[in-house]
Amino acid sequence: MLEEIRRVRESLASVVAANEQELEALRIKYISRKGLLNDLMARFREVPAEQKREVGIRINELKTAVQERLETLRTQLASTETVSADIDLTRTPYPQPLGSRHPITLVRDEILRIFARLGFSVAEGPEVEDDWHVFSSLNFAPDHPARDMQDTFFVEQQPDIVLRTHTSSVQSRVMEKQQPPIRVVCPGRVYRNEAISARAHCFFHQIEGLYIDKGVSFTDLKQVLLTFARELFGEDTKIRLRPSYFPFTEPSAEMDISCNICGGKGCGFCKHTGWVEILGCGMVDPNVLKAGGIDPDVYSGYAFGLGVERITNLKYQVSDLRLFSENDVRFLDQFVAAH
Numbered sequence: 001m002l003e004e005i006r007r008v009r010e011s012l013a014s015v016v017a018a019n020e021q022e023l024e025a026l027r028i029k030y031i032s033r034k035g036l037l038n039d040l041m042a043r044f045r046e047v048p049a050e051q052k053r054e055v056g057i058r059i060n061e062l063k064t065a066v067q068e069r070l071e072t073l074r075t076q077l078a079s080t081e082t083v084s085a086d087i088d089l090t091r092t093p094y095p096q097p098l099g100s101r102h103p104i105t106l107v108r109d110e111i112l113r114i115f116a117r118l119g120f121s122v123a124e125g126p127e128v129e130d131d132w133h134v135f136s137s138l139n140f141a142p143d144h145p146a147r148d149m150q151d152t153f154f155v156e157q158q159p160d161i162v163l164r165t166h167t168s169s170v171q172s173r174v175m176e177k178q179q180p181p182i183r184v185v186c187p188g189r190v191y192r193n194e195a196i197s198a199r200a201h202c203f204f205h206q207i208e209g210l211y212i213d214k215g216v217s218f219t220d221l222k223q224v225l226l227t228f229a230r231e232l233f234g235e236d237t238k239i240r241l242r243p244s245y246f247p248f249t250e251p252s253a254e255m256d257i258s259c260n261i262c263g264g265k266g267c268g269f270c271k272h273t274g275w276v277e278i279l280g281c282g283m284v285d286p287n288v289l290k291a292g293g294i295d296p297d298v299y300s301g302y303a304f305g306l307g308v309e310r311i312t313n314l315k316y317q318v319s320d321l322r323l324f325s326e327n328d329v330r331f332l333d334q335f336v337a338a339h
């Protein structure tokens with residue numbers, strides 16, 4: 001019997017289980033009620049008295065060895081099951097697609113950074129505004145065409161409340177709250193009652209600039225705009241100011257930059273003129289300063305308002321304005337690498 005126990009013990013090392021069923025079969029073979037160990041125990045009674053002590057010890061040792069072996073096989077099985085053969089551990093992980101920033105956001109932030117370096121801080125105001133901040137405080141005559149339903153979205157049954165048509169409304173809010181020196185840029189969305197096409201949309205984005213202090217002149221305005229244009233489009237960029245009209249500035253101008261798509265030679269984008277209009281500007285009208293509680297005899301200032309879509313088109317040559325608001329990831333994804 002001692003010999004039998006020794007053989008069983010020796011064979012244990014080569015006992016294996018490829019799956020749960022095989023492991024269960026081993027359990028039954030060795031330690032179930034009718035298993036090998038119970039069989040040995042049953043025959044223990046027949047062992048001669050002088051051998052009983054040693055056989056008893058050996059049976060107990062075998063029992064422990066069997067339990068240990070089964071336990072080892074069980075742990076091996078559990079770890080091989082989670083890493084099944086069809087998983088390739090050397091494969092690179094699935095790429096987690098990062099969202100991209102909207103081109104309008106990228107260009108807006110770039111513009112704000114340029115003005116931050118020139119000492120401008122950021123101010124914001126509401127998109128749903130009252131007539132005073134959008135029109136009246138900015139010197140619009142009561143019969144000005146911008147107040148027409150054709151151009152402006154009004155809030156139903158509240159003729160005094162509109163969707164702001166320009167960010168100049170924020171100028172007027174800043175003046176109410178702050179005395180000069182004032183040096184702010186005001187980014188935001190604006191709304192106009194336009195038929196939607198490749199070249200026009202019912203909403204777009206502007207950045208307003210306002211600088212008020214003692215002795216601010218048109219020269220300061222021109223210099224800050226030139227610096228801005230060169231920072232954004234490169235050292236070789238030229239600017240051109242054309243006389244214009246806005247109710248809230250006097251004198252007023254529109255600024256063109258040399259077309260950075262054709263380098264000023266003339267192309268489809270600049271309608272073969274070599275120039276592209278990017279903003280309106282001028283010296284803040286004394287009436288506007290007065291409406292904002294600022295004394296026009298002491299202070300003067302300049303203001304400008306630029307279109308973010310137009311500048312984005314120039315930088316990235318986007319041909320259809322509607323792409324900016326369609327949320328098509330095939331369009332939006334292209335702007336990840338650009339910055």
Ligand code: PHE
Pocket residue numbers: 165166167168208246249279280281282303304305306
């Ligand atoms: N508010 C004008 C527009 O929307 C732009 C502008 C801003 C012009 C400030 C002059 C001064 O077209």
